[in-house]
Amino acid sequence: MFLIASERGTLREESEEWVSIDEDIPVAATVTDLEICQAICEQDPSINADDSHGDECIEENPPTNTEMRQAHAILKRGVQYRSTNFKKQFDYEKYISELLRNNCRQATINEFF
Secondary structure (H helix, E strand, C coil): CEEEECCCCCEEEECCCCCCCCCCCCCCCCCCHHHHHHHHHHHCCCCCECCCCCCCCECCCCCCHHHHHHHHHHHHHHHHHHCCCHHHHHHHHHHHHHHHHHHHCCCCHHHHC
16 A cells, blocks of 8 residues: 555555456466476487486586686686676685695595595
């Protein structure tokens, strides 16, 4: 509800009602998540589909360190040309480098027990 001032200076009360315009529109078909996943998997054979969980269709492998380094180099070049916050840029670069370095570290047998 809101008030509107008329030209004569008096206040007039008007109410606002929400009208559902989509209620009576018939739906042609209801598509489930599984059907969407199956259609996507059929269109792109490079996507690995693992239906062992039932509701999950797409399972991706994590990117390799080489792919992450290439992506990091591309992002770094883009940020250098567009960024003015060099502290934040340095912090991001430091974080990503540390993440990649830790991912390359060889595990010792004690870490598994």
